Amino acid sequence: MRAPSGPDVSVGDVLLSVENxxxxxxxxxxxSDVSFDIRKGEIRAIIGPNGAGKTSMLNIINGFYQPQQGRxxxxxxTRSKMRPHDAAHGGIARTFQNVALFRGMTALDxxxxxxxxxxxxxxxxxxxxxxxxxxxxxxxxxxxxxxxDFLKIQEIRxxxxxxxxxxxxxxxxxxxxxxxxxxxxxLDEPMxxxxxxxxxxxxRFVLDVNDHYGTTIALIEHDMGVVMDLSxxxxxxxxxxxxxxxxxxxxxxxxxxxxxxxxxxx
Amino acid sequence: xxxxxAASADTFPKLLIRNANLYGARPxxxxxxxxIWQTWTWEQVLDLVRAYAIGLHRLGxxxxxxIAIVGANRPxxxxxxMAAQMLGAVPVPVYADAVADELAFVxxxxxxxxxxxxxxxxxxxxxxxxDRLPKLEQMVYDERRGLRDYxxxxxxxxxxxxxxxxxxxxDDPSVAAWIDTEIAAGKGSDPSIILYTSGTxxxxxxxxxxGERSIKAATDTVIFDKLNENxxxxxYLPLAWVGDHYLNYAQGLVAGFCMACPENxxxxxxxxxxIGPSFYFAPPRTLELLLTRVMIRMExxxxxxxxxxxxxxxxxxxxxxxxxxxxxxxxxxxLLYWLGNILVYGPLKNxxxxxxxxxxxxxxxxxxxxxxxxxxxxGLNLKQLYxxxxxxxxxxxQPDGEIYSDTVGPACPNVxxxxxxxxxxxxxxxxxxxxxxxxxxxxxxxxxxxGYVKTGDAGYFDEKTGHLKIIDRAKDVGKLNDGxxxxxxxxxxxxKFYPNIREVxxxxxxxxxxxxxxxxxxxxxxxxxxxNNVVYASYQELAGHPLVxxxxxxxxxxxxxxxxxxxxxxxxxxxxxLILHKELDADDGELTxxxxxxxxxxxxxxxxxxxxxxxxxxxxxxxxxxxxxxARKGTISARVKIRDMQTEPAAAPMGKAA
Numbered sequence: 001m002r003a004p005s006g007p008d009v010s011v012g013d014v015l016l017s018v019e020n021x022x023x024x025x026x027x028x029x030x031x032s033d034v035s036f037d038i039r040k041g042e043i044r045a046i047i048g049p050n051g052a053g054k055t056s057m058l059n060i061i062n063g064f065y066q067p068q069q070g071r072x073x074x075x076x077x078t079r080s081k082m083r084p085h086d087a088a089h090g091g092i093a094r095t096f097q098n099v100a101l102f103r104g105m106t107a108l109d110x111x112x113x114x115x116x117x118x119x120x121x122x123x124x125x126x127x128x129x130x131x132x133x134x135x136x137x138x139x140x141x142x143x144x145x146x147x148x149d150f151l152k153i154q155e156i157r158x159x160x161x162x163x164x165x166x167x168x169x170x171x172x173x174x175x176x177x178x179x180x181x182x183x184x185x186x187l188d189e190p191m192x193x194x195x196x197x198x199x200x201x202x203x204r205f206v207l208d209v210n211d212h213y214g215t216t217i218a219l220i221e222h223d224m225g226v227v228m229d230l231s232x233x234x235x236x237x238x239x240x241x242x243x244x245x246x247x248x249x250x251x252x253x254x255x256x257x258x259x260x261x262x263x264x265x266x
Numbered sequence: 267x268x269x270x271x272a273a274s275a276d277t278f279p280k281l282l283i284r285n286a287n288l289y290g291a292r293p294x295x296x297x298x299x300x301x302i303w304q305t306w307t308w309e310q311v312l313d314l315v316r317a318y319a320i321g322l323h324r325l326g327x328x329x330x331x332x333i334a335i336v337g338a339n340r341p342x343x344x345x346x347x348m349a350a351q352m353l354g355a356v357p358v359p360v361y362a363d364a365v366a367d368e369l370a371f372v373x374x375x376x377x378x379x380x381x382x383x384x385x386x387x388x389x390x391x392x393x394x395x396x397d398r399l400p401k402l403e404q405m406v407y408d409e410r411r412g413l414r415d416y417x418x419x420x421x422x423x424x425x426x427x428x429x430x431x432x433x434x435x436x437d438d439p440s441v442a443a444w445i446d447t448e449i450a451a452g453k454g455s456d457p458s459i460i461l462y463t464s465g466t467x468x469x470x471x472x473x474x475x476x477g478e479r480s481i482k483a484a485t486d487t488v489i490f491d492k493l494n495e496n497x498x499x500x501x502y503l504p505l506a507w508v509g510d511h512y513l514n515y516a517q518g519l520v521a522g523f524c525m526a527c528p529e530n531x532x533x534x535x536x537x538x539x540x541i542g543p544s545f546y547f548a549p550p551r552t553l554e555l556l557l558t559r560v561m562i563r564m565e566x567x568x569x570x571x572x573x574x575x576x577x578x579x580x581x582x583x584x585x586x587x588x589x590x591x592x593x594x595x596x597x598x599x600x601l602l603y604w605l606g607n608i609l610v611y612g613p614l615k616n617x618x619x620x621x622x623x624x625x626x627x628x629x630x631x632x633x634x635x636x637x638x639x640x641x642x643x644x645g646l647n648l649k650q651l652y653x654x655x656x657x658x659x660x661x662x663x664q665p666d667g668e669i670y671s672d673t674v675g676p677a678c679p680n681v682x683x684x685x686x687x688x689x690x691x692x693x694x695x696x697x698x699x700x701x702x703x704x705x706x707x708x709x710x711x712x713x714x715x716x717g718y719v720k721t722g723d724a725g726y727f728d729e730k731t732g733h734l735k736i737i738d739r740a741k742d743v744g745k746l747n748d749g750x751x752x753x754x755x756x757x758x759x760x761x762k763f764y765p766n767i768r769e770v771x772x773x774x775x776x777x778x779x780x781x782x783x784x785x786x787x788x789x790x791x792x793x794x795x796x797x798n799n800v801v802y803a804s805y806q807e808l809a810g811h812p813l814v815x816x817x818x819x820x821x822x823x824x825x826x827x828x829x830x831x832x833x834x835x836x837x838x839x840x841x842x843x844l845i846l847h848k849e850l851d852a853d854d855g856e857l858t859x860x861x862x863x864x865x866x867x868x869x870x871x872x873x874x875x876x877x878x879x880x881x882x883x884x885x886x887x888x889x890x891x892x893x894x895x896x897a898r899k900g901t902i903s904a905r906v907k908i909r910d911m912q913t914e915p916a917a918a919p920m921g922k923a924a
Contacts, residue, residue: 145302148300154532154533155533208411211414211415212414
């Protein structure tokens, strides 16, 4: 359904590249010597069996973990060390496997929180809500309302997220990530725990985000149907090692991937 | 007063021009967009619609052609209706939640060449049945999202169509004169809209209404309820339903009041509160849902609040209705009610969005006396009307001060009603339809030789009040084998007045006794289960729970007791009942889009259950196909239990000469 984009058909320039990255916790190698890239405007899936190192990989990209070896180049800048704060400033936003929202705050306020980095007036002016601070507030609020409209969550605007069903919380979390206007959006299992209808809605939103905002998306997902439908390219990890990388069709036919998922007779 | 002037305009576009002259700067339409209420004045609406009509004409829409309107209540879709009418084209609104098959039927039958749709979802739906719509050429849409990669040779954003029209108006002065001649050329006797009936009885039929008759009918009711340009209504009911077209569109244009569109269908309740309409319509089902929610929340409220609420609701039940009707009430009653209004009714109405409601109507189905009286007692001027699409809604309506829960009121102004020999209600009204679209045979069937419309409803005029009482569909009224009179709906409604029961299907015609299938209400029973530690994993499990059966049995016994009071009905007491394992759903064809049960269809679909009700078995197995919201199909199987009921002896004559 999406245009095929094999290695020779590039969606755009390389936005982020991961080169020979390794990370271990004590004796456990979470990620060993993994290299791949994410191109501008594509939807890139990272898949693999449980414990393959997918979330660790996202955490490395996000700057939450520091790799012991290897280099990461994001928007042309190579780094070996970065904090999540820098990543956010640099234009990387993410959602979490287990929803991480401010439960007591409304959906609107949660999404507004995503705008924090874009606010320039200082605390004092914001407290007064006067002049430029007010203009800025109105502008941010407009952006947030656009996202609410985009995600069709108008009816829960004023409801504390703790009272919302799980599927909607996930949507609010996506909204908060979008509010950052990221260049790269990392989605950690956006469909986990959802029913079929919610999954379809979420898939549509992911495609729409990619289409409408042109946001590059890297996602981890277990639902193979979803992954194959959504993504342009897929990278497969198993026990921290990259075992395959290519278009959904290539991955489907890859014997190594099939073995990793189903196990092999020894 | 404004409505008088309306009589001079015989089409809706002419009325629009009148409103722009008369109320130019007053709000005509509102919609919440990006969290902020946007307003369009009558002048702006006229301006937009003129440009839109020119744009549509440039795309090829011509006089006499039909254009489908598919989507929720959005200003742009209402403008599509207006713009089409300006060109002399006939809008055909379709229910937004119709499945592709129903949509295809209406669009094909109406021979639409154009469609104005809300968003990608509706476009996808139409595209999926494109092979059945060879005539459909162009579609215009409101919401751009997700449509960027679609083939745009036959798809146009409504905004662009309007912009195109504006450009034409600016470039060429003759265009303005042209559109004005087009509007003037519209005749009151031309079809103004085709509304497809919901299909309670078989496939839906296209009811053709003319502009002149529509405006006449709306003028009568606008005067009847003293509506004027200062009123506000929230258009939240399906666009394709006659009620929305009449109450909001037609009355709005005639009276010049403001129609507000909700942000989306899920926010209607919040929007209602923010807008605070002065004219309100809700089907009994919605009112019931609201009350159930209030009651559930009150159960969870603190001790003091609960006491306060129940005490003052008691006061309202005692005096509220009489105060609203202007009847004498003792001073203490008035004082208590005044206090209750400050502490309970006022805030409650505010939460429900009823604070400013001057006139409220309910119709479509019988409303439970408790439910009806509750709203009236807290000071909401809720009234009943009776009508149908063929009449362009109103046949009867209750005038202020003459309100009864079991009647639908006397005939509306200029409406002539008579009861046929077989008990069927027949009428002649100013707004009556000119025929079914492309179906003279059905039209002839629906009319009497002297020009009355057959409603198909059985009813009679109440001797005491002179108001009309509707008991059931004329053809549904049957007889038990022993000759007892059996109006299924009458029995169903009695049961449905219990909050725990959502839907009932009664059987008994040509049988030995009456048996019913019941649908429990998940909200009410679910909340009861929570409070009583009843554990369940699914609707099916809850529906089959023995304690739920016990509870429903009590309701059925009460209904039997009340039926026994009435000598005619005493023989129609319920002997057996079962609780269905799944909710009846319009997607499965079990309900109409207006949520009425399709008894015959259900009898076929649940054949084994109906058989079991009458062969004395204690349980029965059933397996049914269900359609999910995305049109996929699945199967639900269940073993359903059946309970026997004791019947009450018929009430002894009261010994009074009556």
